[in-house]
Amino acid sequence: MAVLVIADHDGKALKSGFTNTVSAATKIGGDVVALVAGKQCAEAAQAAAKVAGVKKVLVCEAPHYDGSAAENLAALVVGIAGQYSHILAPASSFGKNVAPRVAASLDVQQISDISSVVAPDTFVRPMYAGNAMATVQSTDRTFVITVRGTAFDPAGEQGAAPVESLAPGPDLGLTQFKGAEISKSERPELTAARIVVSGGRGMGSAENFKILEQLADKLGAAVGASRAAVDSGFMPNDYQVGQTGKIVAPELYIAVGISGAIQHLAGMKDSKVIVAINKDAEAPIFSVANYWLVEDLFKAVPELTDELK
């Protein structure tokens, strides 16, 4: 039995979900092999070799694996799938894009977003925005799985495992990568941050998010937003925390001006400590908060930033 982990990376470094996915792979058992495919990704492959639990890294470099490239990458994975009992990817925008394509090509029903490994064929996964946890057993021969990063501790470091190169598959020529606009930020990445400060509709405008950013910078935190704040155009979609955005589980989550819709709670309710600041004493967010403060956020947030000096 061997487990293949498809790595999400930017060529140089691995994305945060990789070490958590390796950790889930280790729980399943068997040799863990990482696949790092991209235009130029030798550095990312070296980084993958040093993640505890990885027995071998396959590196595959070709221009047509640039960007997310689901079609070419899925075909590459399908080509080597016979050697693996399990194929895992992080439940990130990268993994969600490629894994179902692999699964369907193999005639396998994928298991999405697992939060726990019960047995090599049995997993727990959230449904209905995390309001129901289903234990599912697969009857397929191969298991194609995406992994909820926040549910597994990141794997540590080890002495480098061997890195082998894998011959690229053909360019199917179905899509052409035209470029990416990645928001640059000095702040930690949302899904990996120890502290997250999120704002909702109550923030009132994009401009007002500045006061949250000041608080975040004081705490070394990432900034997030509720779907309502994204819908209202206050923040870009990649800041969205929730059922249809990012799932986060930091040590401390500070929800500001967020009422606590089901879909938002789904993205943050596994945080260790939750603080909610809202002027509405009836806000549902208070039901999941460890500490809540009923106050106008425009008074409370700057005060909080000042007091932390």
Next chain:
Amino acid sequence: MKVLVTVKRVIDPYVKVRVKSDGTGVETANIKMTMNPFCEIAVEQAVRMKEAGTVTEIVVVSVGTTQSQETLRTAMAMGADRGILVEAAGEVQPLAVAKLVKAVIEKEKPQLVIMGKQAIDDDSNQTGQMVSALLGWPQATFISKIEPKGDSADVTREIDGGLEKLTIKLPAVVTTDLRLNEPRYVTLPNIMKAKKKPLEVVKPEALGVDITPRLKTLKVEEPAKRSAGVKVADVKELIAKLRNEARVI
């Protein structure tokens, strides 16, 4: 060009779901149902493209029980031209849905298939990618923009950390993200009009697809509950709690 859109009937996203006491699933009896929000965005996109003159016909497809006809009627009230229900009782998992949709696509031969990125009931986020894989077509998931240009389309995808731009060959499958558009409300005259639009019902067997579930649900449970929190009086008390009790700052 001809566009095919898929829609799923789901529990209303604003309803709090309850896990059945016998652990077999969630309560669905007498619960408000609606069109999956991402499917609504998919329908809206097709209608806007028709209004802009790039689309000539919109076929809307659903896989589900007889009640899914209501969801198809809603899509037709938004502007879809006709509906196809693949009528199946019980659970139909994403791979089987993808096979059914593929079978319909092979008959209908659309140039573009628009699907929601995820259904908010089982949260799988698989079907669009699977349909695309089964057809060997290009895919563009989680799109926030699409501009068809002859036999290709320029798309913008929402990815972790930002946006990605692709040019995809048509025919292709795209899945919708939140910011693609804001779906319209259906009006009463349009609801009346939609009742007269053609709605075909087919069975999975007629499409030659085996829909036997591959995943067995052993049990469904409530998630672990968070312990009750405390209200703090002011910012000073909050900071004290975070420092001394929770020790997170």
